[in-house]
Amino acid sequence: MNNRARRREPTEKEHYERLSSFRWQLRRFLRFSEDACRGEGVTMLQYQLLVHTQGFEEREWASIGELAERLQAQPHGVVALVTRCEQAGLVERRPNALDGRLVEVHLTAKGRRCLRRLAQLHREELASLAAVVEAASES
Structure with missing residues (x-):
């Protein structure tokens, strides 16, 4: 008999207790982030934008459209x-070398x-939040 069956x-x-714990820990994480x-002199949205400029494989920039998708915001x-x-x-901002209509958003040294x-x-x-997410997703 496997562990799942037992x-x-x-x-x-x-289930509600797990969801409550997850929502509470998530809110604590967001408050920490704010x-x-x-403390660094930026908003949470600015920080998220900085992160997302680095979120695409094999390049260190993002387009406005990609950032809008990642931030779930209007362009x-x-x-x-x-x-x-x-x-x-x-x-x-820098124009894309292959498509002049595309604007690349790059970090500056200060942004990095x-x-x-x-x-x-x-x-x-985030490490402390991981265990809570795992527990909340168990059914």
């Missing part, structure tokens, strides 16, 4: 966010330093 299914109440970002809102990040010296510091802080917090 495991008792959680009750409805236990505070950490504020015109992302353009405004990129502008604010550009004014803060975190990113720069900011991302590095915040990502390290988030790694430690």
Whole structure:
């Protein structure tokens, strides 16, 4: 008999308890992130934009459309966010070498330093959240 067959299914109440714990821990993580970002002088959305510029394999930039998808935002809102990040010296726009209509968003040296510091802080917090996510997903 395998382990799965011997495991008792959680009750409805236990399922709610897991969901509650997950939502609470997720909110704690988001609050941590807000505070950490504020400590670096950026907003959480700016931090997420920095992360997503580095989220595509084999390149170190992202397009406005890709950032909009990752941020689940409208492209015109992302353009405004990129502008604010550009004014803060975190990113720069460059035309794509193959398609002049495509704008690439790259990190500046300042943006890389900011991302590095915040990502390290988030790694430690994310490790503690992982166990909660796993427990919440068990049925």
